[in-house]
Amino acid sequence: MENTKQHGFSEFVNNKLMPPIMKFVNTKAIKALQDGMIYSLPFIIIGSVFLILSNIPIPAVAAWLTATGWSAFFTQAYTATFGVLSIWAVIGMAYVYVRNEGYEALPAGLTSLATFLLIQMMQIDNPLKGIMSSGLTNSAGNIAMTGKAVTANIDKLPSALQAFVTSPVTGVFNITWLGGQGMVGAIIVGLLVGWSYSAMIRKGWKITLPEQVPASVAKQFTAMIPAGIIITVAMFVFAIFKHFNTDLLQYVYNLLELPMQGLSDSLGGAIVIGFAVSFFWFFGVHGGLIVGTIAGVFLMPNTAANAALYHAGNLSLANGAHIVTNEFYNNFINLTGSGITIGLVVFALFAAKSAQVKTLGKIELVPAIFNINEPFLFGLPLVMNPLLAIPFFLTPVVIAISTYLVIYFGIVPPLNGVAAPWTTPAIISGFLIGGWKMAIWQACTLLISTGIYFPFAKKYDAYLLKQENAKEAAEAAGETVDAQ
Numbered sequence: 001m002e003n004t005k006q007h008g009f010s011e012f013v014n015n016k017l018m019p020p021i022m023k024f025v026n027t028k029a030i031k032a033l034q035d036g037m038i039y040s041l042p043f044i045i046i047g048s049v050f051l052i053l054s055n056i057p058i059p060a061v062a063a064w065l066t067a068t069g070w071s072a073f074f075t076q077a078y079t080a081t082f083g084v085l086s087i088w089a090v091i092g093m094a095y096v097y098v099r100n101e102g103y104e105a106l107p108a109g110l111t112s113l114a115t116f117l118l119i120q121m122m123q124i125d126n127p128l129k130g131i132m133s134s135g136l137t138n139s140a141g142n143i144a145m146t147g148k149a150v151t152a153n154i155d156k157l158p159s160a161l162q163a164f165v166t167s168p169v170t171g172v173f174n175i176t177w178l179g180g181q182g183m184v185g186a187i188i189v190g191l192l193v194g195w196s197y198s199a200m201i202r203k204g205w206k207i208t209l210p211e212q213v214p215a216s217v218a219k220q221f222t223a224m225i226p227a228g229i230i231i232t233v234a235m236f237v238f239a240i241f242k243h244f245n246t247d248l249l250q251y252v253y254n255l256l257e258l259p260m261q262g263l264s265d266s267l268g269g270a271i272v273i274g275f276a277v278s279f280f281w282f283f284g285v286h287g288g289l290i291v292g293t294i295a296g297v298f299l300m301p302n303t304a305a306n307a308a309l310y311h312a313g314n315l316s317l318a319n320g321a322h323i324v325t326n327e328f329y330n331n332f333i334n335l336t337g338s339g340i341t342i343g344l345v346v347f348a349l350f351a352a353k354s355a356q357v358k359t360l361g362k363i364e365l366v367p368a369i370f371n372i373n374e375p376f377l378f379g380l381p382l383v384m385n386p387l388l389a390i391p392f393f394l395t396p397v398v399i400a401i402s403t404y405l406v407i408y409f410g411i412v413p414p415l416n417g418v419a420a421p422w423t424t425p426a427i428i429s430g431f432l433i434g435g436w437k438m439a440i441w442q443a444c445t446l447l448i449s450t451g452i453y454f455p456f457a458k459k460y461d462a463y464l465l466k467q468e469n470a471k472e473a474a475e476a477a478g479e480t481v482d483a484q
Helices: 002-025 028-038 041-053 059-068 070-079 082-100 106-118 127-134 147-155 159-166 180-202 215-222 224-243 248-264 267-282 287-312 326-333 342-350 355-369 374-379 389-408 428-483
Strands: 143-145
Touching: 002 287, 028 082, 028 180, 028 287, 041 070, 041 082, 041 287, 059 070, 070 082, 070 287, 082 106, 082 180, 082 287, 106 180, 106 215, 106 224, 127 147, 127 159, 147 159, 180 224, 180 248, 180 287, 215 224, 224 248, 248 267, 248 287, 267 287, 267 326, 267 389, 287 326, 326 389, 326 428, 342 355, 342 428, 355 374, 355 428, 389 428
Parallel strands: none
Antiparallel strands: none
């Protein structure tokens, strides 16, 4: 009866639940989102290195870097890479979308960038506005003039001059919208440009030059009509939003990104993300790929926001730091592989008795160090294995809840926005993304995984050992009969 229920549930998931999910995951837009975001990865990692260098947590070293000017150089490198995350994303997504449609893709990526820049106001608040509230500081970080004093001096100026010195600085791009805060807007622009550009090329809306014209020149003329139409439409969109004293990026940020960041950054969001990865993998579908693609849209801006706070020396929950970031997902929920299976590795190496578990434990040891566990997923297996389903589902959820709470209650600091590659070994990645306290906590999560998996692994190992012994007995009996 139990096997019948299990078979019925598996059939429901495989035949009813998974097909629409897989259909969604394999749509052109999601593929472009997934593959296009990868183009930003080198700049995120390189920028993270400079973020660390510009914020060395050793006062004497930090003071020397500031005094010699190297801190400013590192900051420049961080800002030009990680700090403009949305630029790499908007180019990459349009590029991949059009490339997958079989057309020349680079002009589409550049059109997407032009559109993204066009729809935002090219201005920033005058620095005096901030100084009027926070005060003026010197190179040592000490307040040289209070905000009240600055305001009093500005008030002495003629009204026309006051308006001039406090008006926005125009003709510049706002770096805020080129980073994490512009990510959802970048996704919308990248996908819309990719789709519309491909549709126009497909319908023949292009300038075709004679064969004598070099191909490199002809390709650029091919892009002229689609690019011109897209940019013209974007200009009218900008004009409409400008009429209401805003722009599309600010509107999208307030309407979509802020609420979704709030949901993903909640305890409930952490639990759902932790559960979903193992859930998909249990049925043989790449849970990390599906969840990472969808959740990453909202977790990457959280990472970028924390990186900005860390760089400014204001990383705390009170200052708006996020708990659930992309590194929370990569370096905790997927630590040592989907399902956080380090507990199985420990059992397999030190307590297993069956040949299958022992052998797989030796094979999985090195991949687990680098957060890869396909040998266990398909060899043990964890996929469609009811005997190991409980710890496989439970461990990421427990780690997600406990990690969320230790950050929430201030036991460890928020993640600093440094993007450690997902293959970075445990404890090392913890140190990079949160310092020594986070490294110690990451070591604790490895112990939690071991404690959860151990009793279930012991039962499964005994089950396999019984099968192996029965097989050996049957083979021995067969050899005895043959000998007689």
